Amino acid sequence: MDKSKVIVCRCEDVTLKDIEECIDAGLTSLEEVNRYLKCSMGTCQGRGCSALVEALISGKVNGTKKRPPSIRPPLLPLDVSSFRDDE
Amino acid sequence: MVENKKEGVIIGGGITGFSLALSLAKRNFRDVLILEKSYLASGATGRCAGGIRQQFSCSENIELMKISYPIFENMDDFVQGGYLMLATSDEEFNALEENVSIQNEMGVKTEMVTPEQCEEISPYLNTEGIVGGSYNRKDGYVDPLNVTYDMFFRVKKMGVEVSTHEEVLKVDDGLKVVTSNREIETEKIFICAGAHTAPLLRSIGINLPNQPIKHEILVTETLSHFLDPMIVMMNEGFYAHQTVRGEIITGIDMRHSPSFDVSSTLEFLSKCTKRLSSVFPATRKLKVLRQWAGLYDVVPDAVPVVGEKDGIYFMCGYSGHGFMVAPGLSELMADHAVYGRRHDLLQRLDYKRFKEGRELGERVVIG
Numbered sequence: 241m242d243k244s245k246v247i248v249c250r251c252e253d254v255t256l257k258d259i260e261e262c263i264d265a266g267l268t269s270l271e272e273v274n275r276y277l278k279c280s281m282g283t284c285q286g287r288g289c290s291a292l293v294e295a296l297i298s299g300k301v302n303g304t305k306k307r308p309p310s311i312r313p314p315l316l317p318l319d320v321s322s323f324r325d326d327e
Numbered sequence: 328m329v330e331n332k333k334e335g336v337i338i339g340g341g342i343t344g345f346s347l348a349l350s351l352a353k354r355n356f357r358d359v360l361i362l363e364k365s366y367l368a369s370g371a372t373g374r375c376a377g378g379i380r381q382q383f384s385c386s387e388n389i390e391l392m393k394i395s396y397p398i399f400e401n402m403d404d405f406v407q408g409g410y411l412m413l414a415t416s417d418e419e420f421n422a423l424e425e426n427v428s429i430q431n432e433m434g435v436k437t438e439m440v441t442p443e444q445c446e447e448i449s450p451y452l453n454t455e456g457i458v459g460g461s462y463n464r465k466d467g468y469v470d471p472l473n474v475t476y477d478m479f480f481r482v483k484k485m486g487v488e489v490s491t492h493e494e495v496l497k498v499d500d501g502l503k504v505v506t507s508n509r510e511i512e513t514e515k516i517f518i519c520a521g522a523h524t525a526p527l528l529r530s531i532g533i534n535l536p537n538q539p540i541k542h543e544i545l546v547t548e549t550l551s552h553f554l555d556p557m558i559v560m561m562n563e564g565f566y567a568h569q570t571v572r573g574e575i576i577t578g579i580d581m582r583h584s585p586s587f588d589v590s591s592t593l594e595f596l597s598k599c600t601k602r603l604s605s606v607f608p609a610t611r612k613l614k615v616l617r618q619w620a621g622l623y624d625v626v627p628d629a630v631p632v633v634g635e636k637d638g639i640y641f642m643c644g645y646s647g648h649g650f651m652v653a654p655g656l657s658e659l660m661a662d663h664a665v666y667g668r669r670h671d672l673l674q675r676l677d678y679k680r681f682k683e684g685r686e687l688g689e690r691v692v693i694g
């Protein structure tokens with residue numbers, strides 16, 4: 241399998257190879273991998289990739305604590321103009 | 328309990344901890360352990376906007392940036408889009424003008440610009456109500472997470488050890504560091520714990536005037552490139568810039584009271600988006616994807632605080648501009664700790680300034 245062709249995060253084009261290299265280089269938590277590779281920071285905010293990335297990390301790193309990543313508001317994308325009186 | 332010995336221990340895995348580790352390692356001081364209570368860059372560093380500017384009013388900050396700026400300028404992903412600071416009243420305009428003359432005297436080439444020039448610099452900007460501004464084309468930004476994680480890779484290769492999810496519970500004058508799972512003996516301790524630095528220092532009898540203040544920030548979906556500079560409005564601490572990824576990162580001051588709370592508020596989301604949509608009407612239909620908050624470590628004069636007592640060194644109190652000053656300050660600190668050479672700036676930034684009536688004063692605090 242060519243790991244550089246396996247896309248894990250579709251919004252940000254992050255591949256299996258990127259993620260494995262990142263873990264090997266020493267970033268071993270979901271927070272760190274996400275922040276370095278920007279997976280979960282795409283338009284879907286990780287809905288499509290977070291579980292996969294987490295599974296890849298726990299497969300490679302012993303004793304990773306499973307805890308849900310912090311949820312950042314807004315829960316759904318919202319127009320910049322949502323709060324304007326003239327909208 | 329695991330006993331441990333290290334030549335140096337750094338507390339805090341943010342920009343200060345890593346740039347200091349790098350500066351120490353470059354001076355061959357490498358038997359160092361970095362302790363981070365959560366994940367790397369989990370503090371203000373990973374939450375900040377990554378803005379790098381030379382536009383300050385206080386000569387100490389301008390001097391510091393003369394050391395720090397070239398470090399950023401040499402980074403591959405430094406984006407030199409400039410900083411455009413905007414005034415909406417004559418008073419703000421005059422203050423900007425005063426800052427610019429101090430900067431010019433110190434060799435920083437910031438210029439005053441008219442509303443028409445602002446429009447040229449940033450064509451989508453709504454210049455209604457804008458009296459003018461100050462502009463430095465060499466200012467810019469970097470992705471703070473990439474910078475910090477790249478420093479992590481570099482110091483690891485140089486032999487520095489990094490331990491995450493290990494919290495320092497106490498430092499004592501006997502140069503002992505007590506963490507959540509061991510005690511470490513060391514020759515030098517460097518406290519680089521951001522807003523948590525002041526509380527850690529209390530156990531060795533140092534009381535700083537620092538206060539943790541929450542500042543919020545948000546990011547939109549990406550769109551094609553339309554904005555070069557970081558836009559700053561002097562009246563409400565509003566700022567916005569577009570990253571190379573295309574997203575807009577923006578914030579505004581909410582005047583939160585001191586606390587370690589970093590939860591997001593609806594009030595911020597409302598205030599900041601309203602302002603963004605009036606400054607850049609073209610963003611109205613853009614989606615906000617995410618908001619978060621971090622702490623400014625605030626001192627009365629908004630100039631960094633450093634110090635040393637019996638082998639315990641610290642750097643903090645950066646207010647809203649710590650990411651950009653930390654690499655330069657780390658160089659000075661490393662010279663002090665390794666070679667015993669104390670740069671004159673460290674003397675002026677020393678924490679005793681508050682007790683000795685040598686307070687400085689920075690006017691340009693953003694966000």
Ligand SMILES: Cc1cc2nc3c(=O)[nH]c(=O)nc-3n(C[C@H](O)[C@H](O)[C@H](O)COP(=O)(O)OP(=O)(O)OC[C@H]3O[C@@H](n4cnc5c(N)ncnc54)[C@H](O)[C@@H]3O)c2cc1C
Binds near residue numbers: 339366624646649
């Ligand atoms: C919203 C926002 C926007 C900003 N924008 C900018 C900007 O554009 N430009 C700029 O220059 N600056 C900006 N700043 C300021 C900047 O983020 C900070 O000044 C800077 O990141 C501080 O870095 P630091 O490493 O000193 O502290 P931090 O990044 O806070 O790092 C300290 C680390 O120490 C750890 N720690 C704390 N206590 C302990 C303990 N007891 N044991 C172990 N570890 C511990 C923390 O978990 C943390 O990771 C902004 C800040 C915020 C909040």
Ligand code: FES
Binds near residue numbers: 248249279
């Ligand atoms: S799939 Fe990763 S952010 Fe959308």
